[in-house]
Amino acid sequence: MALSNKKGKVNKLRSAAFKRVRADHSAELAGDYVEMIADLIDERGEARCTDIAMRLGVANATVVKTLKRLTDQGLVTQEPYRAIFLTGDGWKLAEDVKRKHEIVERFLLALGVPAETAKSDAEGIEHHVSADTLKAMARFVFRNPFN
Amino acid sequence: MALSNKKGKVNKLRSAAFKRVRADHSAELAGDYVEMIADLIDERGEARCTDIAMRLGVANATVVKTLKRLTDQGLVTQEPYRAIFLTGDGWKLAEDVKRKHEIVERFLLALGVPAETAKSDAEGIEHHVSADTLKAMARFVFRNPFN
DNA sequence: AAGAAAGTTTAGCATAGGCTAACTTATATA
DNA sequence: TATATAAGTTAGCCTATGCTAAACTTTCTT
Numbered sequence: 307m308a309l310s311n312k313k314g315k316v317n318k319l320r321s322a323a324f325k326r327v328r329a330d331h332s333a334e335l336a337g338d339y340v341e342m343i344a345d346l347i348d349e350r351g352e353a354r355c356t357d358i359a360m361r362l363g364v365a366n367a368t369v370v371k372t373l374k375r376l377t378d379q380g381l382v383t384q385e386p387y388r389a390i391f392l393t394g395d396g397w398k399l400a401e402d403v404k405r406k407h408e409i410v411e412r413f414l415l416a417l418g419v420p421a422e423t424a425k426s427d428a429e430g431i432e433h434h435v436s437a438d439t440l441k442a443m444a445r446f447v448f449r450n451p452f453n
Numbered sequence: 454m455a456l457s458n459k460k461g462k463v464n465k466l467r468s469a470a471f472k473r474v475r476a477d478h479s480a481e482l483a484g485d486y487v488e489m490i491a492d493l494i495d496e497r498g499e500a501r502c503t504d505i506a507m508r509l510g511v512a513n514a515t516v517v518k519t520l521k522r523l524t525d526q527g528l529v530t531q532e533p534y535r536a537i538f539l540t541g542d543g544w545k546l547a548e549d550v551k552r553k554h555e556i557v558e559r560f561l562l563a564l565g566v567p568a569e570t571a572k573s574d575a576e577g578i579e580h581h582v583s584a585d586t587l588k589a590m591a592r593f594v595f596r597n598p599f600n
Numbered sequence: 601a602a603g604a605a606a607g608t609t610t611a612g613c614a615t616a617g618g619c620t621a622a623c624t625t626a627t628a629t630a
Numbered sequence: 631t632a633t634a635t636a637a638g639t640t641a642g643c644c645t646a647t648g649c650t651a652a653a654c655t656t657t658c659t660t
Contacts, residue, residue: 321510323576324485328648330577331478332616338471355638363468368618370639375616387625387638414586417593423585429470430477430581438570439561446564475618479646503607515648517609522646534608534655 327434334433337403338362339372340381343392344400352389406432406440413443415452474581481580484550485509486519487528490539491547499536553587554579560590562599 342361346353359369373390376382381396392400410432414424435443489508493500506516520537523529528543539547557579561571582590 317507320508323573324508325510326573327481327577334474335617356636360464361467361471363472364617365619366638367620367640372617414589417586417589419586419589423583426470426473427581427583427586430474431578434574434577434581436570436574439564439566439574442561442564442566482647501607502609511647512649513608514610514650519647 330433335372336376336379336381337399337433339376340392340396340400341403341407343382343390344397344404347392353391354389358390403432406435409440409444409447410435412447412452416447416450477580482519483523483526483528484546484580486523487539487543487547488550488554490529490537491544491551494539500538501536505537550579553582556587556591556594557582559594559599563594563597 339358342358343353346357355366355369355373359366362369373382373384376396377384380393381399382390383393384390407428411424411428414428414431415421419427486505489505490500493504502513502516502520506513509516520529520531523543524531527540528546529537530540531537554575558571558575561574561578562568566574
């Protein structure tokens with residue numbers, strides 16, 4: 307009985323990690339979109355459907371559908387046939403993601419990972435990094451700057 | 454024209470990273486399942502539906518459905534109402550994932566991340582780490598062993 | 601050996617994230 | 631200005647991953 311209680315607790319802890327991964331996944335796409343929209347606005351003044359689709363490597367219609375969700379979630383605004391903009395929350399999230407992205411990528415570089423790989427791996431890793439880990443990575447970059 | 458060709462190339466490179474992330478995601482679940490099944494077999498001689506469901510924090514029916522896919526993919530074997538086993542490929546994948554998992558977790562510990570966090574973050578990160586990055590992590594662990 | 605409990609499976613539903621094809625609107629150029 | 635091209639939208643499809651509820655086996659207990 308004491309044993310099975312302990313087992314229950316262990317499993318709860320264990321399953322929490324997987325639950326977090328699943329939650330991270332559903333937040334991931336939103337992060338990628340707003341970051342990309344922010345980049346596009348910075349680079350060329352506006353973000354357009356087609357550019358997002360190309361950069362993401364996805365069909366146009368997929369972008370449209372996803373943007374609808376993001377609009378519902380209050381991250382994005384748009385009018386039919388017009389460019390896409392970010393709400394206040396959208397900008398905030400974009401900044402957050404971009405910051406994380408930079409730290410992870412620079413960390414991988416500092417660790418000695420080749421540049422191309424660092425870029426590619428950072429894209430997958432960034433959404434699964436907790437505040438603690440991010441802090442440790444930042445510390446490492448600070449002590450071992452790549453350039 | 455030269456410019457738009459260059460842009461096309463840049464976008465192709467960029468989108469490749471996202472494509473890889475999406476591919477990683479669909480492989481992820483299979484990896485988690487076989488690793489967990491391997492653990493259960495090691496720990497108690499057999500893997501059962503309910504245990505997997507508890508550890509993953511997911512409903513029983515979800516496990517059943519996923520196992521059907523894994524069986525189709527040749528990673529798992531099972532007979533109705535009986536325990537679950539791994540095929541040769543299943544074991545191979547499980548070993549691979551476990552190895553990656555261990556390196557990532559020990560790497561995070563060596564980096565100074567708290568134990569609980571390391572465990573939890575490793576679960577998300579491990580599936581997005583390329584061979585290059587894994588090698589860099591292993592090197593780091595080797596030079597900065599945590600214990 | 602019968603009935604209760606535990607575990608497994610099926611059915612049916614929902615959401616997210618992909619796709620293509622057909623259609624509509626905006627823009628650029630002849 | 632008219633029209634061709636580019637861009638955005640809609641509709642309808644698919645798969646993966648979740649869920650609950652109900653049905654069916656197996657196992658345990660009396």
